[in-house]
Amino acid sequence: MVARRDSALGEQGVGGGKKTAKAAGKAPVEKRASAKKAAKKATETAAKKAAPVRKAAAVKKAVVAPEKASAPVKKASATKKVAPKPPRNESQTALVRRARRINRELAEVFPYAHPELDFENPFQLIVATVLSAQTTDLRVNQTTPALFAKYPTPEDLAAANPEEVEEILRPTGFFRAKTKSVIGLSKALVENFGGEVPGRLDDLVTLPGVGRKTAFVVLGNAFGRPGITADTHFMRLVRRWQWTDETDPDKIEAAVSALFPKSDWTDLSHHVIWHGRRICHARKPACGACPIAPLCPAYGEGETDPEKAQKLLKYEKGGFPGQRLNPPQAYLDAGGKAAPPLGATG
Numbered sequence: 001m002v003a004r005r006d007s008a009l010g011e012q013g014v015g016g017g018k019k020t021a022k023a024a025g026k027a028p029v030e031k032r033a034s035a036k037k038a039a040k041k042a043t044e045t046a047a048k049k050a051a052p053v054r055k056a057a058a059v060k061k062a063v064v065a066p067e068k069a070s071a072p073v074k075k076a077s078a079t080k081k082v083a084p085k086p087p088r089n090e091s092q093t094a095l096v097r098r099a100r101r102i103n104r105e106l107a108e109v110f111p112y113a114h115p116e117l118d119f120e121n122p123f124q125l126i127v128a129t130v131l132s133a134q135t136t137d138l139r140v141n142q143t144t145p146a147l148f149a150k151y152p153t154p155e156d157l158a159a160a161n162p163e164e165v166e167e168i169l170r171p172t173g174f175f176r177a178k179t180k181s182v183i184g185l186s187k188a189l190v191e192n193f194g195g196e197v198p199g200r201l202d203d204l205v206t207l208p209g210v211g212r213k214t215a216f217v218v219l220g221n222a223f224g225r226p227g228i229t230a231d232t233h234f235m236r237l238v239r240r241w242q243w244t245d246e247t248d249p250d251k252i253e254a255a256v257s258a259l260f261p262k263s264d265w266t267d268l269s270h271h272v273i274w275h276g277r278r279i280c281h282a283r284k285p286a287c288g289a290c291p292i293a294p295l296c297p298a299y300g301e302g303e304t305d306p307e308k309a310q311k312l313l314k315y316e317k318g319g320f321p322g323q324r325l326n327p328p329q330a331y332l333d334a335g336g337k338a339a340p341p342l343g344a345t346g
């Protein structure tokens with residue numbers, strides 16, 4: 001199986017609205033107001049004092065503040081000085097609390113987070129996810145319309161001329177291997193599953209080119225079954241946050257899944273991946289513009305100057321288009337912009 005760089009891990013089309021409603025219902029009004037007040041105080045404290053490590057506890061407590069999730073694309077707050085949290089020797093209970101707090105904060109920042117692969121059915125999602133290895137979801141989204149127009153079903157793709165598929169997939173890189181994968185995958189769907197994508201993990205991982213990560217993308221987003229998507233962003237961020245020291249994707253998935261209720265797994269994956277793509281980048285995390293800086297032990301690993309950090313933000317957080325050509329309405333409502341199709345200029 002080909003290794004992934006920005007593996008898409010997409011899902012279904014219109015998840016944003018659901019999330020918004022869910023997040024909006026999180027805290028009673030009074031509770032939210034007091035949390036908000038406390039968060040404001042904490043931000044002022046952190047900004048004024050460059051608090052020493054001991055004061056971090058106060059900051060941590062205060063930054064709960066789930067606000068309304070229906071707000072338009074929330075700007076990543078410019079954080080001046082933030083005391084890094086020292087989670088070494090953190091108890092399991094404290095870790096669970098901090099991890100869930102980070103997820104709640106991210107749900108506020110990305111209430112419209114959704115799969116970034118365009119798809120209309122499980123077959124399109126599984127193919128798009130396989131194609132997302134070693135490229136961006138944007139590139140896949142620009143490529144799949146032509147593929148699915150010509151080969152709309154597993155039967156069509158299973159019977160395709162490989163050279164013609166290669167031509168279509170060329171822009172995604174590794175196009176020969178990917179052609180082989182998607183044709184092989186389609187044949188297996190036709191031969192073993194009646195031309196339908198199965199909705200069980202054990203069945204999905206028997207398909208050529210489909211590992212646990214791809215399987216969970218499909219389960220979580222095409223079948224509504226909770227799954228953790230341990231892609232490159234997810235693995236990088238959970239290690240930065242010291243949720244786990246593991247490096248193996250399956251072990252990371254197991255460690256993180258133990259910190260959250262099952263019902264949170266799919267949305268958690270979106271929040272973390274979106275944060276990794278927009279703010280907490282591999283080489284230059286935008287710490288100075290990071291909304292969860294007070295909860296992050298790796299604060300300072302990236303740019304801490306708020307103005308410079310702001311310039312590192314990507315996609316809608318930086319004022320640019322997103323990755324989907326057909327994003328969910330909730331994303332557009334929040335101020336997000338659709339990606340341009342392949343070959344578009346300007």
Ligand code: SF4
Nearest residue numbers: 280285287290296299
């Ligand atoms: S951007 Fe910086 S502060 Fe924010 S999560 Fe990443 S490493 Fe932590």
